[in-house]
Amino acid sequence: MTNLIVTISDYTNYGNRLQNYALTQFLSDGYGKTTTARFQSNLPTFKHRLVRSGKKTAKRLRANIVRGQKLLDLQRTRKCVAFTKRYIPDDRFTLTDYKGLTAKQGATYNRVVLGSDQIWNYNxxxxxxxxxxxxSxxxxxxxxxSYAASFGVSSIDDDAQAIFKxxxxxxxAISVREFRGAELVKEMTGLDATVVLDPTLMLTADxxxxxxEGFVPKDDKYVLTYxxxxxxxxxxxxxxxxxxxxxxxxxxxLDMRDPQTYLAGPQDFVExxxxxEYVFTDSYHACCFSMLFHKQFTVFNRANMTGKSSMNSRMETLFRLFDLESVMMDAGLAPTIDYENVDRLLAEHRERSHAWLAEAMHD
Known part of the structure; x- marks a missing residue:
């Protein structure tokens, strides 16, 4: 069997590249070969212009090469592309809105796995x-x-609902990453969707x-922000x-005050x-990797947003699953995290996610 993963193809986003890698590893453990389709959206966003605009984009980047951030962006993107080519090659299948799925000669697949990340965010x-x-x-x-697919929104407009329906x-079989996602599936179709772990959490710290690859010097003592x-x-x-x-x-x-860290590739992000020593963040995948490596962390509400009601659905789900609601702060430091409890819950949720996948993959 060959599994074809369909996910967002964003070569500038750490979480996107790492969840794609994790799902590839997860599926390759007992479910046959796995490959990923290069999904090229027709919307004119930067992440896809880099791939689709060819010489025009390259010329624009060269014109801005003297601007420090543009050069660093280009170097970091190259690292992300190299990571993709090495670990999750996506050059055998391509998805575009004008051609649908196209494949290199001889490339075949037997099963499609949609996810994870915000693959169903129609915005x-x-x-x-x-x-x-x-x-389709x-x-x-x-x-x-679908495995851990995410809508990325809490409500669906009528035009999009028609497509989902x-x-x-x-x-x-349908699995999603957030509790709200399962509710949306139920509201639109009456079908049940299972909430499973993000694939990054299905791999161990080891x-x-x-x-x-040794991006961080051995004697480096630091607090990390993302x-x-x-x-x-x-x-x-x-x-x-x-x-x-x-x-x-x-x-x-991803902060120009720290050019050395700005150049980190996906594997450097993990390292x-x-x-x-400690993590300050507002990022979902930063929380996932902090948990995997048993790091104490504080999640700051974004500026002009206060209180627990500001949590987005994926944060809310993650914190509910692992009893971590207290790490979200407007300011200050979160209480010490009980990693014995987190590990116990992680083992339980991994077992359930494995069980769901085994049943969904059964022919």
């Missing part, structure tokens, strides 16, 4: 792309399942350490005070979490 893709993300291209008789019932939003002044003060108190420098992922 990022065209309506035709959404059909492809739901397996699969021939009759080819089983299609058309294709979700055709899936052999599994992840195996792909690291923010998709921007910390408030008070939150930044908390970070600096913690680092000073514990004799740590601050390493900042940074494995060796840090």
């Amino acid at each position: 990022w893709i065209t309506k035709r792309d959404l059909g492809l993300a739901l397996g 291209f699969a021939p009759a008789g080819c089983p299609v399942i 058309r294709y979700l019932p055709k899936l052999k 599994d992840w350490k195996a792909i690291t 923010f998709l939003g921007h910390p408030s002044d008070e939150q930044e003060k908390n970070i600096q005070e913690y680092a000073k108190k514990h004799g740590c420098k601050i390493r900042r992922i 940074l979490f494995s060796k840090t």
